[in-house]
Amino acid sequence: MTKLLVTEITRMGPAVCVIGLQRDKEKVQSIRPVPTWVNGWLHFPYQRGEVLECSLAPICGAPPHVEDRALTKNFRKSATVGESDIVTYLRKAECADSLRGLFECAVYENKKGSGVYARPTEAHRSICGCQTQNLRLELCGNELRATLVLASGELLRDLPVVDRDWLDFKDAALAVERGANLAARLERFLNSQLQYKIMSCPHHFVRIGLTRPYREVCWLMLDTLFPMPKAEWLEEF
Amino acid sequence: MTPPQLSSLAEEGFRRIVETCFRQEAGASAPFPDETTDLIETGILDSMGWVSFLRAVETASGISLGSGLNEQPSSIAAIMGALQDSMKGPSASNDPQMRMNRAVGASTAFVAASSSVLGAKLVPSEEADRAFGMPIGKLRKRAGIESLAYAAADENELTLGARAAEEALRAASCGTGELDWIIATSETHHDYPALSAQLHSRLLARENCGALDVGGACLGLLNAMVVAQSLIGSGAAQTVGVVTADVHSRVLTPRRVVGEFGGLFGDGASAFVLRRDEHGRADSGYCVGDFLFGCAGQYASAIRVAPNEGGGLDVQFDGEALSRAAITRLEKVIAVLETRSGIARGSVGGFATHQPNPRLVAVLAKQIGVSPETFPAICRTSGNLGSSMCGAALHAALQQAAKAEFSQRKPIFLASLGPGMLLGGTWLTAASSGGAAFRR
CATH class of the missing domain: 3.40.47.10 (Thiolase/Chalcone synthase)
Incomplete structure (x- = not known):
């Protein structure tokens, strides 16, 4: 039986992808539980911070998604961990200060437009945590994007935000019942109060993930951003 | 307001940019979609491709689109609309480069003459290999560098830059007294007085000719040129001298840096005379x-x-x-x-x-x-x-x-x-x- 602390739930089309932390003696490592036949969960009634008991079996996942494990016995919730404690555990798992350190390989920029990617044959993992010097969220053509500076001073621009909680927050902010000029209001919030809320938070932390290989590349995305969004922030704009 | 003729020219330019960027993203053989088609909903582009496409259009047009397209369909028509909106008034575009280009008029400055000089001492790259303690032939074989131009004992950034400037002024038939600004850039000159001030004195420019140093290292020339173009375009200057000068051989020495880096550099200078394009004087030059x-x-x-x-x-x-x-x-x-x-x-x-x-x-x-x-x-x-x-x-x-x-x-x-x-x-x-x- 494995105890898994759910650390990220990301949107992947109609499904969600889940990653958790597993303690193995002194080591804390990321594990991605997957159903036996697909990569995502169409129904996942759990929240981040919940500790789930489950049975997992190793599978031969396509690299660099070496964290994949097949779920052989259903989840059972056993405890809940607070937001700052989740980050404490995440800091003990895979972390890097530099772009090359994220997936232990070179990272390439899209020559045509935006986005950065790693090559599946070069990347050694598909998830990594990092501290950022600065971070900005932006709504670009209705899509939530993040730009951040790593501790090394290297910059990552236009990362798609796939964190379910942040995307839910964006959707709630743009809900028609909230009135007019929704995008402009959200943008103003993202550019002002939010920046401060994120960067001044003592447990500010991000996790960057890789998409599944598509046309021989894995795009970088912002899997998780701490602090998590608060419903009361919607009252501020 | 933008004149109708300019507006239609702009639309033509925008359409070309949008089509080019779309094909870059979707593939050269992809059919160009109907203007109102939602590119994400129809699966022509995914959300990553859509944002990548928008960023490519922004870079190519110099106009920021992102926020202007929120709460709009992901369509070509929405992009064209946002681009057109940016032409409606001087403050409509939120891109500083686009504003700058538009304010100065892209063709108001032209390069009337140019010059370039190299350090007088030409040494085979093997000599640099030896000096930096690298295997002999490394620079030639690995980097393709056959020789390096090093400044002679009596040369420095000032002498090289002044020589290039004098040659460019002569080629432009332009007296030093005609210079309204001297804009200098160097990645190796860190002394005071600054290089532009020293050039100002050396060239005997007018006292009310401005002198300005800009940074950017290897990008320095472009930085200097855009300042020159802006000064000319704004009417603050008629003639601007742009000078670059670098003497790496005294900064990136074997005692200070490793050869794989320091061995690559040589010494030289360049100069350009930029003028306002009026009275047909640009006939022999190149417009910026x-x-x-x-x-x-x-x-x-x-x-x-x-x-x-x-x-x-x-x-x-x-x-x-x-x-x-x-x-x-x-x-x-x-x-x-x-x-x-x-x-x-x-x-x-x-x-x-x-x-x-x-x-x-x-x-x-x-x-x-x-x-x-x-x-x-x-x-x-x-x-x-x-x-x-x-x-x-x-x-x-x-x-x-x-x-x-x-x-x-x-x-x-x-x-x-x-x-x-x-x-x-x-x-x-x-x-x-x-x-x-x-x-x-």
């Missing part, structure tokens, strides 16, 4: 086009140089990452110049780019699919000249162009990079034609 600038911070750690306490230099230099970044970025700048100017890269007569080393220039030419002959061979015999590299290449390209009949002179692309992966570019077109014959 729009500028694009940016900073690709993901490569920030590829090169870092900082003084240490012992008087040496701490150099962090990831050659492989830097090479890859330089090629990718120069390629991207050239693609944007092509899209924005409407001038196909195949029609360009000369690429005056930064030349980190000859090998990379050859790779770049191959990557962008043009003849290596269109890149003036400067670095091979003189080494990397820093902020003077682009200037030396531009001067050579202008000299080459001058051999052709004026109406046959092809456009020139300028593209360069600086530490921190600063990037910039512009294009020059033979003044009277405006490059019309070479546009797509």
Whole structure:
């Protein structure tokens, strides 16, 4: 039986992808539980911070998604961990200060437009945590994007935000019942109060993930951003 | 308000940009969609492709679109609408470069004359190998550098820069008294008085001629040129002298830096006389086009140089990452110049780019699919000249162009990079034609 602390739930089309932390003696490592036949969960009634008991079996996942494990016995919730404690555990798992350190390989920029990617044959993992010097969220053509500076001073621009909680927050902010000029209001919030809320938070932390290989590349995305969004922030704009 | 004629020209330009960027993203064979089709809903692009497409249009047009397209369908019509909106008033565009280009008028400044000089001491690259304790032949075999131009004992940034400036002024039949500004850039001159002030005195410029130093290292020439163009376009200046000068051989010495880095550099200077295009004076010169600038911070750690306490230099230099970044970025700048100017890269007569080393220039030419002959061979015999590299290449390209009949002179692309992966570019077109014959 494995105890898994759910650390990220990301949107992947109609499904969600889940990653958790597993303690193995002194080591804390990321594990991605997957159903036996697909990569995502169409129904996942759990929240981040919940500790789930489950049975997992190793599978031969396509690299660099070496964290994949097949779920052989259903989840059972056993405890809940607070937001700052989740980050404490995440800091003990895979972390890097530099772009090359994220997936232990070179990272390439899209020559045509935006986005950065790693090559599946070069990347050694598909998830990594990092501290950022600065971070900005932006709504670009209705899509939530993040730009951040790593501790090394290297910059990552236009990362798609796939964190379910942040995307839910964006959707709630743009809900028609909230009135007019929704995008402009959200943008103003993202550019002002939010920046401060994120960067001044003592447990500010991000996790960057890789998409599944598509046309021989894995795009970088912002899997998780701490602090998590608060419903009361919607009252501020 | 934008005049109707200008508006229709702009629309034509915007449409070309949108189509080019769409095909880059969706593939050359992808049919161009109906204007109102939602590109995400119909699966033509996914959300990553959509944002990538928007960013490509933004870079090529110099107009920020992102927020203008929120709460709108992901369609070509929405993009065209946002681009058109940016033309409605001077404050409508939120892109500083676009505002700058529009305010100064992209063709108000022209390059009347140019010059380039190299350090007088030409040494075989094997001598640099030896001095830096590298295997003999390394610079030649690995980087393609055959020789390096080093400043002679009586040469420095001031003497090289002044010589280049005097030659350019002479070529333009322009007296020093006509200069309204001297704009200097150097990545090796860190003394006071600043280089522009010293040049001002040395050239005997008028007391009310301004003197300004700009930074940017290897991007310095483009930084200096955009300032010159802005001064001319705003009416603050009629004639501006732009001077670059670098003497690496006294800064990047074997005692201070490793040879894989320091051995690549040589010494030189370049100068340009930029003038306002009026009374048909531009007939023999090259008009300066729009500028694009940016900073690709993901490569920030590829090169870092900082003084240490012992008087040496701490150099962090990831050659492989830097090479890859330089090629990718120069390629991207050239693609944007092509899209924005409407001038196909195949029609360009000369690429005056930064030349980190000859090998990379050859790779770049191959990557962008043009003849290596269109890149003036400067670095091979003189080494990397820093902020003077682009200037030396531009001067050579202008000299080459001058051999052709004026109406046959092809456009020139300028593209360069600086530490921190600063990037910039512009294009020059033979003044009277405006490059019309070479546009797509």
